[in-house]
Each structure stands twice: as structure tokens, then as C-alpha cells.
Amino acid sequence: MDFSFTEEQTLLRNMVQGFLQDKYDFETRRKIVSSDEGWRKDYWQEWAELGLLAAPFSEEQGGLGGGAIDTMVIMEEFGRALVVEPYMETVVLAGGFLREGASEAQQAAHIPGIVAGENVWAVAYAEPQGRYNLADLVTTAKADGDGFVLNGYKAVVLGGPWADKLIVTARTSGGQRDSDGVSVFIVDKGAAGVSARDYPTVDGRRASEITFENVKLGADALIGEAGKGLPLVEKVIDQGIGALCAEAVGGMKELNDATVEYCKTRKQFGVPIGKFQVLQHRMVDMFMSYEQSVSMTYMVNMKMDEGDVERTKAASGAKVQIGKAGRFVGQQAVQLHGGMGMTDELNVGHYFKRLTMMDTLFGNVDHHLKRFTNAA
Amino acid sequence: MDMSFSPEDLAFRDEVRAFIEEKFPREIANKRSRGDMSKEDILAWHRILHDKGWVTPSWPKEYGGVGWTITQRYIWNEECARAETTPLLPFGLSMVGPVIYSFGNEEQKARFLPGIRSGDDWWCQGYSEPGSGSDLASLRTKAERVGDEYVVNGSKTWTTLAQFADWMFCLVRTDSSVKQQEGISFLLIDMKTPGITVRPIITMDGAHEVNEVFLEDVRVPAENLIGEENKGWTYAKFLLGNERSGIAGVARSKKAIERLKVIAGAELIDGQPLLDEEEFSRKIAEVEIDLAALEVTELRTLASESRGKGPGPESSILKVKGTEVQQRITELTMEAVGNYAFVYSPHGHEQPGNNFVPGPDYSIGASQNYFNMRKTSIYGGSNEIQHNIIAKMVLGL
Ligand SMILES: Cc1cc2nc3c(=O)[nH]c(=O)nc-3n(C[C@H](O)[C@H](O)[C@H](O)COP(=O)(O)OP(=O)(O)OC[C@H]3O[C@@H](n4cnc5c(N)ncnc54)[C@H](O)[C@@H]3O)c2cc1C
Numbered sequence: 001m002d003f004s005f006t007e008e009q010t011l012l013r014n015m016v017q018g019f020l021q022d023k024y025d026f027e028t029r030r031k032i033v034s035s036d037e038g039w040r041k042d043y044w045q046e047w048a049e050l051g052l053l054a055a056p057f058s059e060e061q062g063g064l065g066g067g068a069i070d071t072m073v074i075m076e077e078f079g080r081a082l083v084v085e086p087y088m089e090t091v092v093l094a095g096g097f098l099r100e101g102a103s104e105a106q107q108a109a110h111i112p113g114i115v116a117g118e119n120v121w122a123v124a125y126a127e128p129q130g131r132y133n134l135a136d137l138v139t140t141a142k143a144d145g146d147g148f149v150l151n152g153y154k155a156v157v158l159g160g161p162w163a164d165k166l167i168v169t170a171r172t173s174g175g176q177r178d179s180d181g182v183s184v185f186i187v188d189k190g191a192a193g194v195s196a197r198d199y200p201t202v203d204g205r206r207a208s209e210i211t212f213e214n215v216k217l218g219a220d221a222l223i224g225e226a227g228k229g230l231p232l233v234e235k236v237i238d239q240g241i242g243a244l245c246a247e248a249v250g251g252m253k254e255l256n257d258a259t260v261e262y263c264k265t266r267k268q269f270g271v272p273i274g275k276f277q278v279l280q281h282r283m284v285d286m287f288m289s290y291e292q293s294v295s296m297t298y299m300v301n302m303k304m305d306e307g308d309v310e311r312t313k314a315a316s317g318a319k320v321q322i323g324k325a326g327r328f329v330g331q332q333a334v335q336l337h338g339g340m341g342m343t344d345e346l347n348v349g350h351y352f353k354r355l356t357m358m359d360t361l362f363g364n365v366d367h368h369l370k371r372f373t374n375a376a
Numbered sequence: 377m378d379m380s381f382s383p384e385d386l387a388f389r390d391e392v393r394a395f396i397e398e399k400f401p402r403e404i405a406n407k408r409s410r411g412d413m414s415k416e417d418i419l420a421w422h423r424i425l426h427d428k429g430w431v432t433p434s435w436p437k438e439y440g441g442v443g444w445t446i447t448q449r450y451i452w453n454e455e456c457a458r459a460e461t462t463p464l465l466p467f468g469l470s471m472v473g474p475v476i477y478s479f480g481n482e483e484q485k486a487r488f489l490p491g492i493r494s495g496d497d498w499w500c501q502g503y504s505e506p507g508s509g510s511d512l513a514s515l516r517t518k519a520e521r522v523g524d525e526y527v528v529n530g531s532k533t534w535t536t537l538a539q540f541a542d543w544m545f546c547l548v549r550t551d552s553s554v555k556q557q558e559g560i561s562f563l564l565i566d567m568k569t570p571g572i573t574v575r576p577i578i579t580m581d582g583a584h585e586v587n588e589v590f591l592e593d594v595r596v597p598a599e600n601l602i603g604e605e606n607k608g609w610t611y612a613k614f615l616l617g618n619e620r621s622g623i624a625g626v627a628r629s630k631k632a633i634e635r636l637k638v639i640a641g642a643e644l645i646d647g648q649p650l651l652d653e654e655e656f657s658r659k660i661a662e663v664e665i666d667l668a669a670l671e672v673t674e675l676r677t678l679a680s681e682s683r684g685k686g687p688g689p690e691s692s693i694l695k696v697k698g699t700e701v702q703q704r705i706t707e708l709t710m711e712a713v714g715n716y717a718f719v720y721s722p723h724g725h726e727q728p729g730n731n732f733v734p735g736p737d738y739s740i741g742a743s744q745n746y747f748n749m750r751k752t753s754i755y756g757g758s759n760e761i762q763h764n765i766i767a768k769m770v771l772g773l
Binding site for chain 1: 504507508509510511514533534577578579580581582586643644645646647650655656710711714715716717718719720732733734735743744746747750751753754755758759760763
């Protein structure tokens with residue numbers, strides 16, 4: 001039993017923290033979010049140079065051989081600074097598909113571009129009718145020669161506007177919600193027949209609605225076996241959940257610290273409001289929610305390589321925990337800041353919004369309670 | 377005990393329903409939120425009701441009240457909510473208006489009440505200050521009597537829709553040497569007076585609803601003082617009681633639950649309507665039950681008010697429970713729209729640019745609405761403060 005970080009992991013944390021303290025203060029983030037681009041490509045390059053984009057890939061793949069815990073460390077720091085760049089989409093998710101399911105040839109073709117910061121990816125898995133069900137797909141890929149033809153519509157593709165490559169899930173056989181028949185493809189966003197409409201999200205990012213119209217894909221676009229992609233999708237999304245939990249923990253930590261600090265300094269009725277016992281207990285509940293979330297985050301990231309059932313329970317359990325905790329901590333942080341908590345000016349509302357959206361991302365509390373219950 | 381409508385009540389319902397149907401401007405109904413409406417949009421319905429003589433149903437008859445029974449007022453609110461008419465702004469009609477007819481002199485009544493009724497005067501509430509929110513009585517904006525004027529210096533904040541306001545009712549300190557509550561006065565300030573600066577505060581949902589108001593050597597005629605100097609706290613509290621019960625919003629919440637059900641009926645989960653899913657439908661049922669309880673609680677309060685008791689500390693129950701219900705409904709609505717909760721929908725005051733807003737119409741602004749409604753447990757006296765009031769005034773703790 002050991003809950004300590006290795007020396008390398010501590011160095012990694014210090015490096016990310018140092019970067020963000022220097023270059024990602026809240027005012028800088030505000031500028032990034034309101035810029036036309038919406039993200040910092042130059043930072044992305046710096047992260048490539050610092051090795052952050054290589055972290056979870058094996059050494060053979062040109063990476064640093066870090067595991068889920070390294071990703072957790074990075075994402076927690078990103079959560080504290082409300083980083084908007086598509087690390088989750090590119091390195092964790094698209095990277096996850098390539099690591100876990102792709103052939104050596106596909107890995108050789110695509111991982112170097114991620115590690116070098118040349119390619120940015122987005123993952124188009126959600127559809128309007130599908131809600132959080134990863135198998136509920138209307139998008140189809142029909143066999144065509146030794147390749148496929150892709151048709152369909154994907155909703156709320158996070159990081160879509162920044163991406164040049166996409167991972168797309170589509171049905172190659174079976175009924176709309178069958179487990180069998182789901183396939184995973186690599187698609188160039190610039191390919192003929194791909195069109196995207198972009199828009200901002202409430203948590204300071206960008207997303208796209210993407211239409212695929214007779215997009216021709218070669219045989220080398222398919223990741224894994226045709227029709228057998230769902231377990232891979234589940235696994236990679238669970239890795240995303242592990243990373244997201246870490247991001248949430250980072251955000252909650254910042255909110256809790258800010259709230260305690262505010263309640264120590266804000267005076268009403270001649271005393272710091274932190275003297276009111278009802279607020280003290282509220283902050284204690286926030287703190288306990290945070291600690292429970294840290295535990296679940298460690299847990300899920302340590303169980304990433306267990307069997308499917310074990311991993312599913314860990315991921316859904318952790319997602320439920322951070323969904324509930326994020327909601328409570330976010331709402332109460334706003335409440336305890338009074339009118340200030342409602343403003344766009346203060347960072348509190350921005351953490352609250354991000355934590356709120358984290359519950360939606362990859363399926364909300366209800367979805368994961370069900371998934372947890374149904375996992376064997 | 378009887379909660380049923382009489383034949384007269386039903387006839388009244390038909391009458392007001394027909395009136396709303398005929399007169400409420402549909403093009404306004406389609407605008408999403410106050411944030412996107414112009415001043416005239418917001419006022420349009422007010423003016424129509426004024427022409428009809430129905431804009432101040434709860435005022436005493438002599439000041440323009442309609443003399444409706446509480447049942448009729450209830451029916452009226454229900455019908456307005458049902459048709460989703462523009463909510464009337466409370467600042468004139470339910471806040472300062474009653475203060476003026478209860479505590480103002482005849483000249484003030486003659487001067488200010490017509491503008492409140494017609495909507496020609498837009499009022500804003502100058503209570504909160506940067507240092508005085510929950511502890512309102514600690515307010516520091518100072519008014520010094522110089523000849524027949526007050527000279528006002530200080531700043532107010534969170535002032536809702538002050539960007540449109542013609543007048544502000546303002547709590548000011550006129551005596552610093554006595555107990556806080558005993559040195560406060562209630563002043564009516566013309567927003568066009570030199571020395572007043574209004575600066576926007578953008579809230580986290582992107583809306584421009586609130587403002588900071590700076591007052592620098594603002595000269596206010598002494599005739600704009602309501603009641604007696606240094607007695608303002610009494611009037612201020614009277615107003616807060618009205619404000620609190622006004623926040624409950626029962627009829628509007630009913631409509632919002634109806635909408636939520638329509639959305640949950642259209643959204644799919646594994647091919648079935650979300651509304652049919654047990655977890656989600658139970659969550660709707662829970663908030664519906666909370667609202668049903670609140671509705672009767674409000675009617676009980678109104679009934680005792682109509683027997684001559686003003687809104688007492690019980691109005692704090694309405695404020696707490698009403699805002700909890702509103703927040704819950706907006707939260708469930710956001711939850712219902714699923715992934716499209718991510719979409720940001722720009723406000724009217726923002727630069728037109730990328731205005732692509734995907735997803736079904738009902739999902740537009742769902743999460744921003746939820747973010748915005750977090751304000752309701754903060755304003756009007758925070759919900760923690762309402763708990764303190766009930767603990768002290770009702771339970772005697
Ligand atoms: C959207 C919006 C619109 C508003 N519109 C107006 C307006 O038009 N005019 C106007 O005058 N004001 C307006 N307000 C201001 C509102 O009334 C204040 O925000 C509110 O009174 C709380 O004050 P505060 O923000 O200073 O928070 P604080 O008083 O600093 O409170 C911070 C936290 O401490 C808690 N707290 C404080 N004292 C106690 C206590 N004794 N016991 C337990 N908990 C306590 C509060 O509940 C809150 O959670 C508006 C506010 C908002 C958010």
C-alpha cells in the first residue's frame with residue numbers, strides 16, 4: 001500500500017505548476033478564452049518541448065512511458081488553472097485510442113505528430129439522440145472496396161475547432177444501440193465531406209457540430225476490428241474519466257481554498273463571515289467532498305489496467321463522486337462568495353461552470369450510477 | 377377551509393385568459409431573457425396592463441388597485457405564467473410603490489405613483505454596497521443635509537437594471553453617531569442628477585443585469601426624503617418583506633416544470649423519452665411536490681395578509697423554498713438537455729460574431745439559466761440570512 005508519488009511524478013507536477021504559475025494566471029486565461037483562436041498554440045508547442053504531450057505514450061511509441069498517475073498529476077494542475085487547451089482530447093482520448101487499439105503502423109503514423117505538438121485531435125463520439133450511450137449511433141460507415149464510406153452527424157465535439165484529426169465512432173453493422181457493430185475510425189478533419197460548425201462552450205472552450213457526408217476512408221482508418229470497437233471506446237472514455245476526475249479535484253481544491261480565504265477576510269456584522277458556524281460547517285462539507293473525490297481519483301487511476309468490470313466500477317464510481325462533489329462545492333463556493341461569486345470578474349464562477357460541465361462530460365451522475373449498478 | 381374556485385372565479389379566469397391571449401405581444405414572448413430585451417420590450421406588457429388598469433392589482437384601490445380578492449390575484453398570476461408574459465419588474469410596482477403610498481406624503485404620492493403605474497419611471501434598488509450586503513444596516517453611503525438638499529456620496533452595487541433606470545430608491549446614512557439602524561434614511565434619487573455613474577457588472581452567465589452605481593456629491597432635493605429622516609430602516613424592512621414574498625414565483629415555477637416535462641419528453645435516453653426514465657421522472661416529481669407545498673404555504677400567507685397582517689417573518693419561508701425550487705428546476709432543465717448544455721448562447725449586449733447556437737431550441741441557454749439562477753439564494757437577503765430571521769423572529773432562538 002503506497003499513496004506517495006515518485007520523484008519523477010513530483011518533478012512533473014512542479015514543472016507543470018511552474019509553467020502555469022508563470023504563464024496561465026487567471027487574467028491570461030481570460031484573454032485566451034476571449035481571443036479569436038480560443039487557445040494558445042505556442043503553449044502547446046512549449047508543452048511538446050517539455051514532454052507533456054509525450055507523457056503517457058510508451059518509449060517505443062516515442063513517449064515517456066508514464067501511466068495514468070502521470071496523466072492524473074498533469075490534469076490536476078490543469079484543473080487548478082482552468083486550462084482550456086485540448087490535452088484531454090488529444091493526449092488522453094485520441095492518444096488512448098492509438099495506445100490501446102491501434103496497429104503498430106497506425107501508432108507510427110500518428111503518435112509522433114501528437115508528441116511533437118503538430119497534430120491536434122478531437123473525439124467525435126456523441127450524437128444528439130444518443131445522450132451518454134456510447135453505442136447509440138446513427139452515424140454509419142459502410143464497407144467500400146477495402147475501405148469505408150462515413151455518413152452522419154456528431155454533436156458537441158469538444159476541441160473540434162482546433163483539431164486537424166478526428167477519432168470518429170460509427171456503426172458498421174447491427175441496430176442503433178447494439179453493442180456489436182461499433183467501429184472506431186481515424187478521420188482527417190480536412191477530408192472531403194467533413195464539415196464543421198464551431199461555437200463557444202459555457203466553460204470557456206470551443207466545440208463543433210460535425211457532419212460527415214460520404215467521407216471516403218481507407219482501410220488504415222479503422223482502429224482495431226470492424227464492429228468490435230465498443231470495449232475500446234469504453235476503456236478509453238474510462239481513461240478520460242480518470243483524467244477528468246483529476247481535473248475536477250484540482251478545480252475543487254482551488255474553490256475550497258478561495259472560499260476559506262474569502263470567509264476569513266470578508267466581514268459582515270463586524271466579524272469575518274467565517275465565524276458563522278453555519279458557514280463553517282458548509283466549508284467542512286466542501287472539504288470532505290473534496291477529500292472523498294481525491295480518494296476516488298487515486299482509486300480510479302490505479303485501477304485503469306484492471307479487468308473491464310473492475311475498471312468500469314471504478315470509473316463510474318469516481319465519476320459519480322466528482323459529479324456530486326463538484327456540484328456541491330461549486331454551488332456553495334458561489335453562495336459563500338455572495339454577489340461576488342456571481343460575477344464574471346472573479347474566477348469562482350468559472351470554476352463552478354467548469355465543474356458543472358464536468359458532470360455532463362462522459363455521462364452524468366444518473367448515467368454512471370446505472371452503469372455502476374449494471375457492471376456485473 | 378376550501379381551495380376550490382367559485383363560478384365567479386372561473387368566469388374571472390376566462391376573462392383574464394382571453395385578455396392575455398388577445399393583448400400579450402407574441403414577438404416579445406419569443407425573446408429569450410431580459411438580457412436580450414430592450415427597455416421598451418421589457419415595458420411593453422407593463423404599458424398594456426396600465427392601459428387596462430391592471431398593473432397594480434395588489435395596491436389599495438385609492439392608489440390604483442383593482443380590488444381583486446386573493447383568489448383573483450392568484451388566478452391572475454397563474455394565467456400570466458401560463459401564457460409566459462414578460463414578468464413585471466418589481467422595483468416600482470412591488471417595492472417602492474407600496475413604500476410611497478404607505479409612508480410618503482401627499483405630494484410624493486401625486487408625483488411618483490403615476491409614473492410607477494404607467495411605467496414611464498423605471499426604478500432601481502439602491503440598498504447593497506460593496507461593504508454592506510447581508511449586513512445592510514452597516515451601509516455607508518452618506519447624505520448630508522445642506523439647506524434644502526441632501527448631498528450624497530458613496531457607492532451602491534449589484535443594482536439590478538440600473539442601466540435603464542430613471543430613479544433609484546436609496547438607503548443613505550444621515551446620522552453616524554447613533555445605532556446603525558437609527559441613522560438611515562430613505563431617499564428617492566433622480567438618476568439623471570450630476571455625479572451619478574453607472575458601471576456594468578457582467579455575471580458569470582454573460583448577462584448584463586447588475587451594475588455598480590457611484591454617487592459623488594449628488595444633490596437631492598430634501599422633498600425626496602420618504603417619511604422621517606433617520607427612520608429609513610423601518611421603510612426599508614417593510615420593503616424587504618414585500619421583496620421576499622415576491623421572489624417565491626410559484627406560478628412561474630409551475631410553468632417551468634411544464635416546460636421541463638416537454639423537454640424531458642423530447643429528449644431520448646436509450647431510445648425512450650427521458651421523461652419515462654425512473655430516476656429523472658422522480659426528480660421532477662420531487663420538485664413538483666416541493667412546489668405544491670410552497671403554493672399552499674404561499675396561499676396561507678396571503679390569506680393571513682388579507683386579514684390585515686403585513687408580510688411577517690413567514691415571508692422568509694417563501695423566499696427560501698421558492699428559490700430552492702427555481703434553482704432545482706433550472707438545474708434539472710440543464711440536466712435534461714444533455715450534451716447541449718455545453719453550448720454558450722451569446723447575450724444581446726455582446727459583439728455579434730460567432731452566433732451559431734446548435735441543439736434543439738429548448739436547449740438554448742439552459743446552463744446559463746442555471747448559472748444565473750444561483751443568484752436567487754444570494755439576493756433579496758441570502759438564504760442563510762432568511763434562516764437567521766426565522767430562527768430569531770419565529771422560533772425565538
Ligand atoms: C444578481 C443580483 C442582483 C441583485 N440586485 C440587487 C439590487 O437591485 N439592489 C440591491 O440593493 N442589491 C441587489 N443585490 C445584492 C444582494 O442583496 C446581496 O448580494 C446580498 O444581500 C448578499 O450580500 P453580499 O453579496 O455582500 O454577500 P455577503 O453579505 O458578503 O455574504 C457572503 C456569504 O456569507 C453569508 N452570510 C453573511 N452573513 C451571515 C450570517 N450572519 N450568518 C450566516 N451566513 C451569513 C451569506 O449568506 C453569503 O453566503 C443583488 C445581488 C445579485 C447577486
